[in-house]
Amino acid sequence: MTSARGITYADPEQDDRHRDIDGVLWVVCAGSATGGTEYAKELHPDRQCTAMDLLLCAGCKLPAARNKRGMTWILPLLDDATDTVWEGVQTAIPPVCEVCADLAPQACPVLRDGHVELRVREAEVIGVRGTLYPRPGQNHSPDPDALVLYDSPDLPFVVARQLIRELRDVTVVHRTPGPHPIDPRRGDRHPTHAPPVTGRAPRRVTDSPAATKDSRSATGRA
Ligand SMILES: [Zn+2]
Structure with missing residues (x-):
């Protein structure tokens, strides 16, 4: 139901169960939140939100890998440009653990098309992706x-299915081009990776970072 104050589920109990601490309403979905290592695909919303929120590996749900340069993120290349700016990229893909970082590029068809491995020191939760109702x-x-975004007046009118983080203080570990670089206009093929939000390189929604809950508060959302 939609009112001037926002969108709600008709059942108050259901609404309460699916509203997070920020007041954002989340999609009610069936199906299992399990899956393999195709972590760059659009994940089940429960799994995506948990992994992204707690900075767990999207492939196995263990803590993401981190070292002094930050947490590991593996993102698909969005196009065949060689000068992509990864600083400030906005992503729905959670971080990855050390084991899955080795396995995912072979196991995940999205990454086989080309990917970049990043180390990320800061990964603020900035908003959600979902269905925005009039x-x-x-x-x-x-x-x-x-x-x-969390400061948007649209927030009460969205039913979220993905948590989005913005990656900052990014180090590119390596970039592996694939045989067929991804065309960002083919959004139907890679639904996790929305087209650039503003059209500028640093404003692409791709995947998201890792840290612990400390880093989450350190990055500003708590
Ligand atoms: Zn893993």
Whole structure:
């Protein structure tokens, strides 16, 4: 149900169960939150949110790898540009552990198309991706793939399915081009990776970082 205050589930108990501490409403979904190492695909919302929130490996749910340069993230290349700026990239993909960092590029077809391994010192939760519903009186259709930041007035009108982090203080460990670099316009092929939010290189939604809960508070959301 949509009112001027935002969107709610008709059942108050269901609404309560699916609203997070920031007041964001999350999608109700069936199915299992398990899966293999194809971690760059769009994950089950429960699994994505847990891994992203707690900075667990998207492949195995163990703590993500980290060293003095930060936490490990492996992201698909968004295009065939060689000068992509990864600083400030916004992503729905959680970080990765050491074991999965070795396995994922072979196991995940999205990464086989080309990927970059990053070390990330700061990964602030900045918002969610989900379905943005029109306000009362607006006649347009819902946007099924909207990025809504936490300071946006749209936040009460979104039903979230992914947590988004912005990666900063990024070190590129290596970049592995694939045989067929990903065309960011083919969003249907890689639904996890939305097209650039603003069209500028640092504003791409791709995946997301790792740290512990400390780093989450250190990065500003707590
Ligand atoms: Zn793992």
